[in-house]
Amino acid sequence: MKSRGRYDWIISLMGASAIAIALVGLLALSAAWLVGSAVRAAPPSLDPTPTSDVSPEMARPIAGLPTATPPPPTQIPATAAPAAVVAGADGVNVRSGPGTDFATVGFLNPGAEAKVIGRYGDWWQIDDAGASAWVASWVVSSSNVEGVPEVAAPPTPVPTSPAEIPPPAEPWEIDEVRWIDVDLSEQTLTAYENGVPVHTTLVSTGLPKTPTPTGQFRIWIKLRTDDMAGEDYYIEDVPYVMYFYQGYGLHGVTWHGNFGHPMSHGCVNLPTEEAEWLFNWADVETLVNIRA
Numbered sequence: 001m002k003s004r005g006r007y008d009w010i011i012s013l014m015g016a017s018a019i020a021i022a023l024v025g026l027l028a029l030s031a032a033w034l035v036g037s038a039v040r041a042a043p044p045s046l047d048p049t050p051t052s053d054v055s056p057e058m059a060r061p062i063a064g065l066p067t068a069t070p071p072p073p074t075q076i077p078a079t080a081a082p083a084a085v086v087a088g089a090d091g092v093n094v095r096s097g098p099g100t101d102f103a104t105v106g107f108l109n110p111g112a113e114a115k116v117i118g119r120y121g122d123w124w125q126i127d128d129a130g131a132s133a134w135v136a137s138w139v140v141s142s143s144n145v146e147g148v149p150e151v152a153a154p155p156t157p158v159p160t161s162p163a164e165i166p167p168p169a170e171p172w173e174i175d176e177v178r179w180i181d182v183d184l185s186e187q188t189l190t191a192y193e194n195g196v197p198v199h200t201t202l203v204s205t206g207l208p209k210t211p212t213p214t215g216q217f218r219i220w221i222k223l224r225t226d227d228m229a230g231e232d233y234y235i236e237d238v239p240y241v242m243y244f245y246q247g248y249g250l251h252g253v254t255w256h257g258n259f260g261h262p263m264s265h266g267c268v269n270l271p272t273e274e275a276e277w278l279f280n281w282a283d284v285e286t287l288v289n290i291r292a
Contacts, residue, residue, distance in 0.1 A: 083116035083148050085124050085140040092140055093224045094133045097154045098123030103284075104224040105133055108140075116142065118151035125151055165215035165245075168291035171197075179287035180250070180278070182268055184212060187260045189250075189268065191281060199281070201274040204256070204263035212266050217244040217288045222279065226251075230265055240275035244288040251275055 087108035094106035098120040106128055108114060114135070118125035122137045124145070171181055171192065181190045184205055191199040206212035219242045226241040227234070235255070243249040250268045252275030263269060268290075270278065 081144045083143070083145045084113050085116055085126065085135060085137075085142045085145075087112045087114075087135075087140055090139070092135050094126070094128055094135055095223075096133065098125070098134045099153075102134065102154075102223075103221050107224065108135065116145055116148055119145070119148050120151055120153045124148075165213070165217070168214050168216060168289050170291075171289075174287070174289060176287050178282065179289060180282065182212070182288065182290040184214070184290065184292045187262070189270065189274075189278075191278065199277065201270060202259040204253075204259050204261055204269040206264050206266040207262050210265040212264070212268060212290060213245055213248060214290050214292055215245075217248075217290070219244050219250075219282060219284050219286045219288060222282075222284060224279070228267075233265070239272055240270075240279035242279060242282060250278060250288070 087110055089110050091110050091112070092108045093104045094108060095102040096105050114126040114128065116124050117127050117132070120134075123134045124137055124140070124142065126133050126135055171190075174192070176192070177194060179192050181192060182188075182203065182205070183190070187203055187205060189201055189203045190197045221243050223241040223243075225237045225239055227236045228238050229235075239252040239254070241249050241251040248266050250270060252272035253269045254272060256263055256269075257271070259269070259271060
């Protein structure tokens, strides 16, 4: 019995050592397992993966690559105001060409505006409802006309002068829809329509040294106003002019009121209101019969 007790401490020591060795082995196995798990969980790429909390300011340009430059804002050119003229307080005649020799084809009322498309001398070429027409520059105000091009003028109208002037006829001998009779002996003018007199007025015809020609003529041009000149006179803006032979015409006057007596250089003078009525009634090619 004594001999066995002597070895009890040896047995106890061997048991404690075995337990310690087992614990160390268990710890080693656990560490190896943890390391293997970590290796298996690692991604195949060595590059870092950005996360959602990376701000744009962290981005850096790659050296050697061009940097895109944002395009400048689109500039919308300002639309230039068109060249235009505005009629003055008295309005302005619209003519077929740049001069008072051309026919009146319209009228711009006071304050009316027209687009300018060209110029010739002191005359503006305008767009008159799609057609070319002209107005005098000194009776309109203009704007934005610095770049208006110089254009060629249309041919000046030429009066139709018959080779032989037909003799005058008595009113009952004339078969026209509308025509005008001038009686030099009575100093009267009568408008006829379908053989019936529709309007009569006193006139002033040519003086003995500057007589009014007799015969049958036709109106070749109508001018709302025209400038008239001779050896001893110059008159601007003669109203409601209708030339029937060369420079002879029917027109209104503002410089005398002595109608019923010869007063003119050969034209047929009418009171202005009568000339306006006749101007609106007659047309180019209307017959004018002048008899002594």
